[in-house]
Amino acid sequence: MLGKLLKFELKLHTRQVGFWVTIAVMALFGFLLSSTDFISVSLEGGSKVKNNGAIPLALNVSIMSLLSIFFGAVFVVSGVMRDETHKSLELIHATPVSTFDMTVSRMIGVWIVVTLCIIASVIGMLFGQFAPWADKETFGAFNLLYYIQPIFVYVLIN
Numbered sequence: 001m002l003g004k005l006l007k008f009e010l011k012l013h014t015r016q017v018g019f020w021v022t023i024a025v026m027a028l029f030g031f032l033l034s035s036t037d038f039i040s041v042s043l044e045g046g047s048k049v050k051n052n053g054a055i056p057l058a059l060n061v062s063i064m065s066l067l068s069i070f071f072g073a074v075f076v077v078s079g080v081m082r083d084e085t086h087k088s089l090e091l092i093h094a095t096p097v098s099t100f101d102m103t104v105s106r107m108i109g110v111w112i113v114v115t116l117c118i119i120a121s122v123i124g125m126l127f128g129q130f131a132p133w134a135d136k137e138t139f140g141a142f143n144l145l146y147y148i149q150p151i152f153v154y155v156l157i158n
Contacts, residue, residue, distance in 0.1 A: 002101045009109030013075055019113060022071050023120045026064070030124025033060060035131035051138045052129050054146045061150035064121045065158040072114040076106075118155045122147055 013019050034051060092102055126147050129139045 001097060002105055005097065005101055005105035006108055009105050010112060013078070013109060013113045016078070018074060019117075022074070022117050026068070026071075026117045026121040027124035030060075030064065030121035030126075031128040031131070032124075033121075034125040034128025035134040036128075037135070052125075052142065052146065053140055054143075054149070057125065057146050058150040058154070060125060061118070061122055062154040062158075065118050065154050068114050068118050068158075071117050072110055075110045075113050115155055119151060122151060122155075 128134065129142070
């Protein structure tokens with residue numbers, strides 16, 4: 001039952017306009033963060049510290065994961081509003097669905113959706129270094145591991 005409920009939650013969240021707006025905003029913010037000098041949330045690049053280095057990327061991703069708490073709140077509120085507005089909690093308790101399955105599926109569903117939003121910002125950072133206006137001297141050699149490692153260390157845990 002947990003799998004069916006999780007599938008429902010994911011379909012519900014990914015069909016909302018707010019989800020796609022959040023994906024677009026996070027990707028755009030990541031893109032601008034990497035490709036321009038007027039947005040900075042962590043270390044500045046330079047001759048020795050490159051903007052696409054491991055430490056600046058890890059700091060950017062960790063800060064983006066903290067900012068994503070606000071987006072997570074939007075997705076959580078939709079479940080609460082569904083219970084209050086449509087009285088769906090009473091309907092769910094009239095079926096064999098357990099409270100544990102319902103609660104865990106909602107938590108995991110929101111976690112997956114927020115993780116996708118943060119990954120969108122990481123993808124934006126990845127493509128930002130290839131923007132034509134980006135200062136090529138502030139970037140070092142491309143290493144995909146520098147983008148993947150913060151996802152596992154900061155995003156999945158936060």
